[in-house]
Amino acid sequence: xxxxxxxxxxxxxxxxxxxxxxHWWPGDTPFxxxxxxxxxxxxxxxxxxxxxxxxxSTGRFSVKGLLDMPEETLAALIRPAGYYNLKTKRLxxxxxxxxxxxxxxxxxxxxxxxxxxREKLLSIKGIGPETADSIILYAAERPxxxxxxxxxxxxxxxxxxxxxxxxxxxxxLFMSHLPEDVQLYNEFHALIVKTGKSFxxxxxxxxxxxxxxxxxxxxxPKYTEN
DNA sequence: CACCAGGCAAGTA
DNA sequence: TACTTGCATGGT
Numbered sequence: 332x333x334x335x336x337x338x339x340x341x342x343x344x345x346x347x348x349x350x351x352x353x354h355w356w357p358g359d360t361p362f363x364x365x366x367x368x369x370x371x372x373x374x375x376x377x378x379x380x381x382x383x384x385x386x387x388s389t390g391r392f393s394v395k396g397l398l399d400m401p402e403e404t405l406a407a408l409i410r411p412a413g414y415y416n417l418k419t420k421r422l423x424x425x426x427x428x429x430x431x432x433x434x435x436x437x438x439x440x441x442x443x444x445x446x447x448x449r450e451k452l453l454s455i456k457g458i459g460p461e462t463a464d465s466i467i468l469y470a471a472e473r474p475x476x477x478x479x480x481x482x483x484x485x486x487x488x489x490x491x492x493x494x495x496x497x498x499x500x501x502x503x504l505f506m507s508h509l510p511e512d513v514q515l516y517n518e519f520h521a522l523i524v525k526t527g528k529s530f531x532x533x534x535x536x537x538x539x540x541x542x543x544x545x546x547x548x549x550x551x552p553k554y555t556e557n
Numbered sequence: 558c559a560c561c562a563g564g565c566a567a568g569t570a
Numbered sequence: 571t572a573c574t575t576g577c578a579t580g581g582t
Contacts, residue, residue, distance in 0.1 A: 355563090356563095367563095368563085371562085371563050371564090372562095372563080372564040372565070373561095373562060373563085373564045373565080373577090373578095374562055374563080374564090374578085374579075374580095375561080375562040375563085375579085375580070375581070376562080376563065377562095377580080377581075378562080378578095378579060378580060378581085379563090381579095381580090410578090410579075411579060411580075412578090412579075413562085413577080413578040413579040413580080414564095414576090414577045414578055414579080415577095415578070415579080416577075416578090417565085417566095417576090417577050417578090418577090421565085456565090456566075457564090457565065457566080458565085459564060459565050459566085460564095460565095461563080461564065461565090462563095462564070462565085465563075477563085479563060479564085480563090480564085481563085520563085521563090524563055527563095528561095528562085528563090532560095532561080533560085533561085
């Protein structure tokens with residue numbers, strides 16, 4: 332569709348005008364951002380902040396520091412983030428890869444090509460496409476577009492996508508029609524999450540939505556999809 | 558009380 | 571291949 336680029340730019344402009352910069356990702360270091368990306372899987376960010384605060388308070392908030400502590404200790408620290416047993420394993424899988432392949436040096440991993448980085452992340456059990464891309468965009472600061480459930484839901488309700496499109500299809504939709512710009516991708520994804528939370532939940536609450544008159548279908552909520 | 562949150566993998570048919 | 575389910579805390 333030839334109008335796709337126009338729609339996407341319009342969408343970004345509408346969201347930015349309404350909400351302004353979102354200041355993602357709230358993290359002091361790339362390491363903290365990477366850890367946060369795993370901890371925030373299907374979890375509210377405020378819970379993740381508590382977990383990260385706990386991790387920092389140990390003074391062992393590093394690749395080696397976290398790997399060296401017993402699993403039960405790590406699990407107890409990240410408990411507020413939910414799924415703590417699962418996330419303990421996922422975090423360790425990630426840290427073990429950095430330790431094994433890059434001598435524990437995160438900067439060395441982030442020096443890799445984007446495609447290499449992505450493949451390595453996706454090969455880790457517990458790191459899927461959204462977590463991988465979040466790490467690449469927000470921690471490694473490479474231009475890659477992060478897709479999530481809100482991205483899909485918003486585009487779907489406005490009939491920009493069909494339900495048979497994959498994660499990579501949606502990612503490609505954005506990346507092939509927008510300039511490769513870390514800051515743009517950073518802000519765009521954050522704004523999608525922002526408007527998704529406020530206006531594009533399962534039970535639509537569309538009055539006042541900045542995207543009310545946007546897109547090929549403008550405002551057209553569908554109650555059957557998730 | 559129900560529902561949601563910045564997912565992913567494993568199990569089932 | 572295409573659904574479903576488990577994982578879990580904390581806020582609205």
